[in-house]
Amino acid sequence: MLSFVGLGLYDERSVPVDGREKIREADAVFAEFYTSELVAATVTDLESYHDVSIKVRDRAGVEQDPAPILDAAESGTAVFLTAGDPTVSTTHVDLRLRAHERGLDTQIVHAPTVQTAASGLTGLQNYRFGKATTIPFPWAHGGDGVPQSVIETIEDNLERGLHTIAYLDIKAESDDLLSGSEAASLLATHWRGDMLGVVVGQAGSPDPVVVADRVDELAEDTFGPAPHLLIIPGDLHPIERDALEAFANAPSSLLE
Amino acid sequence: MLSFVGLGLYDERSVPVDGREKIREADAVFAEFYTSELVAATVTDLESYHDVSIKVRDRAGVEQDPAPILDAAESGTAVFLTAGDPTVSTTHVDLRLRAHERGLDTQIVHAPTVQTAASGLTGLQNYRFGKATTIPFPWAHGGDGVPQSVIETIEDNLERGLHTIAYLDIKAESDDLLSGSEAASLLATHWRGDMLGVVVGQAGSPDPVVVADRVDELAEDTFGPAPHLLIIPGDLHPIERDALEAFANAPSSLLE
Numbered sequence: 001m002l003s004f005v006g007l008g009l010y011d012e013r014s015v016p017v018d019g020r021e022k023i024r025e026a027d028a029v030f031a032e033f034y035t036s037e038l039v040a041a042t043v044t045d046l047e048s049y050h051d052v053s054i055k056v057r058d059r060a061g062v063e064q065d066p067a068p069i070l071d072a073a074e075s076g077t078a079v080f081l082t083a084g085d086p087t088v089s090t091t092h093v094d095l096r097l098r099a100h101e102r103g104l105d106t107q108i109v110h111a112p113t114v115q116t117a118a119s120g121l122t123g124l125q126n127y128r129f130g131k132a133t134t135i136p137f138p139w140a141h142g143g144d145g146v147p148q149s150v151i152e153t154i155e156d157n158l159e160r161g162l163h164t165i166a167y168l169d170i171k172a173e174s175d176d177l178l179s180g181s182e183a184a185s186l187l188a189t190h191w192r193g194d195m196l197g198v199v200v201g202q203a204g205s206p207d208p209v210v211v212a213d214r215v216d217e218l219a220e221d222t223f224g225p226a227p228h229l230l231i232i233p234g235d236l237h238p239i240e241r242d243a244l245e246a247f248a249n250a251p252s253s254l255l256e
Numbered sequence: 257m258l259s260f261v262g263l264g265l266y267d268e269r270s271v272p273v274d275g276r277e278k279i280r281e282a283d284a285v286f287a288e289f290y291t292s293e294l295v296a297a298t299v300t301d302l303e304s305y306h307d308v309s310i311k312v313r314d315r316a317g318v319e320q321d322p323a324p325i326l327d328a329a330e331s332g333t334a335v336f337l338t339a340g341d342p343t344v345s346t347t348h349v350d351l352r353l354r355a356h357e358r359g360l361d362t363q364i365v366h367a368p369t370v371q372t373a374a375s376g377l378t379g380l381q382n383y384r385f386g387k388a389t390t391i392p393f394p395w396a397h398g399g400d401g402v403p404q405s406v407i408e409t410i411e412d413n414l415e416r417g418l419h420t421i422a423y424l425d426i427k428a429e430s431d432d433l434l435s436g437s438e439a440a441s442l443l444a445t446h447w448r449g450d451m452l453g454v455v456v457g458q459a460g461s462p463d464p465v466v467v468a469d470r471v472d473e474l475a476e477d478t479f480g481p482a483p484h485l486l487i488i489p490g491d492l493h494p495i496e497r498d499a500l501e502a503f504a505n506a507p508s509s510l511l512e
Contacts, residue, residue, distance in 0.1 A: 008272055009366060016368065017276060083305050085368065087376030096379075100502045108459055109264060110373045112272065112341065112366035115382060120343030120364050123352075126371060127390070131418055132383040158415070161385055174351075204366055206508075238497040245347050246356045 002073035002099045004086035006111025009204025011040040012049040023050045027076030030069050034059045034172035035091065036083040039202055039225065046081075054081070059091075060123040066095055073104050079167035084113045093189055116204035118165055118229055120188035121210050123243020124198075125228075128234065130162035135183045135230065136169045137176065143188030154232050158195075180228035185219035187230075196254045198231040198244065199223050258329035258355045260342035260488070262367025267390035268305040269297040275365040279306045286311045286325050288318050290428035291347065292339040295458055295481065301338075312489055314429075315347075321349055329360050340369045374485055377466050379499020380454075384490065386418030389438045391486065392425045393432065401446030403475025408487050417491035424484055436467075437483035441475035443486075452499030452510045454487040454500065455479050468506035 003022050008014025015023070023029060029052045031043070038046075040180035044113035047054050059067070072078040084094055087108050094107050121128040133153040138144050150166070157164045168178040187193065193216025201209035201223040211225045218230075236244070236255060257276050264270025271279070279285060285308045287299070303310050308407040312323070326401075341363050342348055352362050375382040389409040394400050406422070413420045424434040436455030443449065449472025457465035457479040465479045474486075492500070492511060498505035 006368070010274075013274040013277070014272055014374050015263055016270055016272050018266075020273060021269070068390070077367045085372045085376060088372060088382040091380075093379045093495055095402075097495070097498055097502055107462065108373075108376050110368035112368055113372050116341045116344060116372060117364075120341060120366060121416040123343075123349045126344040126350075126369075127423075129387070130385055131416070134383070150312070160412070168382075174303075206363065214447060239349055242353055246353055254458070 001038065001077045001105045001107065002069070003077065003079045003107045004092060004096065005079050005081050005109040006085040007038055007081055007083050007146065008111045009014060009039070009084060009114065011038060012045050014038070014112065014204055015113035016111055017111060019111065020050065022109060023052060023079055023081070024075060025077065025098045026052065026079040028072035028078045029054045029081065030057055030078065031055070031081035032057050032062050033083065035171065037227065038083045039205060050149070062095060066098055069095070070099055070102055073099060074102065079174070085111045088113060103200065112204060112228055113201050116167060118200055118231060121200055121203060121208055121247070122198050122231060123229065123247060124163050124233055124240050125237065128163055128237070129208050130160060130164060132165040132167065134169065135178060135186060137178055138158040138186065140169060140171065146186050151191050158232070158234055160204060163230045166230040166232065168230060170227060172203055179226050180223045181219050181221055182232045184215045188216040193219065194212035196233055198233060198248055200229040201226070203229070210248040212244045212248035212254070214254060257333045257361045258325070258361065258365060259333065259335045259363045259365060260348060260352065261335050261337050262341040263337055263339050264367045265340060265370065266294070266374060268301050269296060270368065270460055272365060272367055273512035275367065276306065278365060279337070280307060280336055281333065282308070282309070282335040284328035284334045285309065285337065286313055287335065287337035288313045289339060292426065293483065294339045295417040295461060315448060316421065318351060319347060322354055326350065326355055326358055326360065329355060330358065343346050344369060359461070364447040368460060370384060370459050370485055371421060374456055374487055377456055377459060377464055377503070378454050378487060380419050380487065380496055381493065384419055384493070386416060386420060388423065390423040390425065391434060391442060392432055393427065393440065397423060404440050407447050413492055414488070419490045420488045422486040422488065424486060428482060433482035435482050436479045436486055437475050437477055439486045440471045444472040444475050449475065450507070452489055454489060454504055456485040456487065457482070459485070466504040468500045468504035468510070470503070470510060476507045
């Protein structure tokens with residue numbers, strides 16, 4: 001049996017209770033932190049909290065060499081941990097398919113994601129978001145600005161009055177996280193800076209950062225430790241406007 | 257202090273560990289189950305598991321008369337519980353704004369939602385979903401079919417190759433939940449039945465139901481106890497196709 005367990009967003013206590021039980025009962029516990037990370041818990045914190053030993057796999061150790069994980073799931077119960085929810089990213093669907101091909105049962109313990117938190121913390125309603133996008137480091141996509149596909153996704157959503165979540169690039173190998181101000185600066189420099197944006201940081205923590213302002217103003221601000229998210233709101237419902245003003249200090253002139 | 261705590265999807269153990277701690281430490285615990293319900297835990301189960309007394313509020317008791325909740329949050333620590341995540345629905349943003357207007361601190365403990373589970377259980381990738389929609393009971397919107405806005409949202413997403421989550425109506429007052437087969441039947445009768453759909457039931461449970469088929473075939477099937485979700489996939493990435501075949505028994509002829 002291979003169970004995919006989400007650790008949630010913030011620290012070792014963000015995991016659902018049923019996920020914690022699965023971790024404690026497992027014969028083998030694996031984890032990856034290259035798609036996302038916990039803001040306030042190290043692997044050692046997790047090992048000590050759950051009283052287990054955790055084998056951390058890098059991207060190659062999951063995508064090219066998943067055999068140790070699958071072998072453990074064949075001979076006993078194995079748990080595979082990720083920050084956030086375990087199965088919103090393609091990588092882990094691939095691992096689940098490989099387990100299925102070997103005739104292994106799989107199970108998912110869902111956990112909170114930044115997508116959910118983004119909506120809750122900003123007051124922007126989840127059914128008013130369009131397609132999401134990711135803003136990469138310029139050096140990572142070989143260009144020197146913002147990929148045209150990112151701009152097209154945001155424009156397409158804006159035309160329809162929808163909000164856009166922009167996930168920000170993470171390069172686990174070098175521990176590089178694109179910050180909210182860097183992302184805002186990329187948009188302001190290579191596209192436009194005069195629109196409303198919202199940066200969310202430390203989602204899931206007791207003290208999250210939520211700041212709404214013009215994108216070119218966000219580029220000049222700082223938001224504490226990454227990972228961050230950048231949201232470009234579309235048309236605002238009156239209650240969304242009130243929430244951005246109350247909880248994200250949005251300048252009222254930008255909310256017309 | 258008013259803390260919004262999500263209970264997650266399935267039973268009393270779907271709550272995040274930090275949410276459980278907040279519930280146990282609270283001076284007063286409120287809950288609502290008119291926007292969503294736990295599949296496998298009653299209020300009594302929750303009270304016994306958390307060793308607290310829970311005051312359940314109906315819609316009027318949250319939206320028109322939130323004073324008891326706000327008073328409790330003023331004189332001590334109050335927790336407000338919902339199934340899923342506590343703040344993806346407008347109602348609770350409104351409650352948070354009212355607390356803010358009274359100068360009270362608020363905090364959110366995020367939890368898994370069906371939106372996240374839908375993506376994880378089907379293998380459909382979260383960044384390939386467009387705007388979501390809700391299919392209401394025909395008698396609830398005063399028409400006798402499917403609102404044009406629902407069809408337009410799905411069509412608009414399909415044109416862009418994007419997936420659509422259709423939430424299904426819930427009338428807590430009368431305990432009526434629109435089932436996946438009823439929703440599929442509405443689409444098949446009043447729009448079209450020849451497209452691919454996926455019904456998800458018991459999300460977050462140890463044994464979720466995930467079935468992919470033509471919408472008019474889904475209309476003839478049953479999926480265990482509601483709440484259910486109906487997803488209309490857009491263009492499929494090869495790994496999404498494999499996942500629908502492996503985990504949702506999609507007929508391969510529908511995946512071309």
